[in-house]
Each structure stands twice: as structure tokens, then as C-alpha cells.
Amino acid sequence: NAGVTQTPKFQVLKTGQSMTLQCAQDMNHNSMYWYRQDPGMGLRLIYYSASEGTTDKGEVPNGYNVSRLNKREFSLRLESAAPSQTSVYFCASSADRGSHQPQHFGDGTRLSIL
Amino acid sequence: QQQVKQSPQSLIVQKGGISIINCAYENTAFDYFPWYQQFPGKGPALLIAIRPDVSEKKEGRFTISFNKSAKQFSLHIMDSQPGDSATYFCAATVAGKSTFGDGTTLTVKP
Numbered sequence: 001n002a003g004v005t006q007t008p009k010f011q012v013l014k015t016g017q018s019m020t021l022q023c024a025q026d027m028n029h030n031s032m033y034w035y036r037q038d039p040g041m042g043l044r045l046i047y048y049s050a051s052e053g054t055t056d057k058g059e060v061p062n063g064y065n066v067s068r069l070n071k072r073e074f075s076l077r078l079e080s081a082a083p084s085q086t087s088v089y090f091c092a093s094s095a096d097r098g099s100h101q102p103q104h105f106g107d108g109t110r111l112s113i114l
Numbered sequence: 115q116q117q118v119k120q121s122p123q124s125l126i127v128q129k130g131g132i133s134i135i136n137c138a139y140e141n142t143a144f145d146y147f148p149w150y151q152q153f154p155g156k157g158p159a160l161l162i163a164i165r166p167d168v169s170e171k172k173e174g175r176f177t178i179s180f181n182k183s184a185k186q187f188s189l190h191i192m193d194s195q196p197g198d199s200a201t202y203f204c205a206a207t208v209a210g211k212s213t214f215g216d217g218t219t220l221t222v223k224p
Binding site for chain 2: 042105
């Protein structure tokens, strides 16, 4: 039972490069989320998707785009990476439609931007 | 403006003791208060949650106490075990959007 799977687990980018973080869940959940976690801080919501075909901005959306490809997959794209985007990124899902109450998290993507 | 303040930042407890982590919030519209447990290198896991119409919720060794008038809620871990050593985050939700505290690193000494 995989739950929420994120790829890659680690990535190093140069400033200005682009990248897509992948996330997939196998629990048939409606809602999916992208968070970032910086040292000594809690999670901050970047984007969320209440259902397939819908996406909305969270607390810190600038510099990111998302795509809810289907019910299982929710990707996060950095178009032009900046050092301020160095962080650990977590994808999460929940059964409740639009509740913003994440229940299951992936193990994160550790992203460093030089 | 930090809407959810969590304390302490770190906590050391002896095995068998009680661990207490506190959170305070400002927005009285928050309507859901979850706690998450995170081990190093892993994503957070939903531990226990409470709604503001209840003053206490218990699941096994974990209890949430909620004080609506004081705008505070806390996590109590009874009979703390070394396996409970992790970072704990509180959160508060309004209109479905969650705001997280900064986390408490708990170390339970054997």
C-alpha cells in the first residue's frame, strides 16, 4: 500500500533552471496539496486541488505552477528556480473534497537551488 | 503575522513521563485543530484532531485538550516512549485552509 509517492526524493538545481515535482496517490482521494517546509518552520501551503480539474492558490504560490493531471496525480512545477525555493516539498492528500485538511503525506522532495 | 504559535520549540522527557505541547491561535474562525507527528526524513502523519465544540479528545496515549475561551489547545502524550521521539506540529484550519505551528522536537530519554 504505497499511499502518497513523491519523485524525485532529492534534486539539486541551478538558479534559473526549471523542474517538475511529481506526486501520485493510490487511495482514491479527492483532494491533493503541495506544501513547503523550511528549517524550524511549519508547513506552508503552496497550491491545492479540491478535485480533478481544479486548482487553487495557497499561502505561498509565487514562483510555482501546478497541474492536476487526473485524480491520482498532482505535479508542482518551478519555471525558473531561485535560491529562495530551496526547501523540502511535501505532497499530501485527503478524502474530503476541498477540506484542506491533509491526511496523508509523502516523504518529501529535498530541493536545493544553487 | 503568525496565526498559530507553538511552544516549546524543544522538549526532553523521561520514559514514562507526560509530554505536553501547547498551541495558541488568534483567529476565532478556526474550526478544526489537528496534530501531526513527523519522524526525520519522513512526511508528517496526522495523529489526532479536534473540533472546537469538544473540550477534550483522547486516542490511546494521545489527548488533545481544547480551551476555546483562551484560544489554546494542547497535546498530551501519556507514558511517553522513546519511539515517540519526533517533531510534532499543531495546525488550525478555517475555510479549509490549514495554518501550521513551527513544530516541537520531542526527545524521550530511556
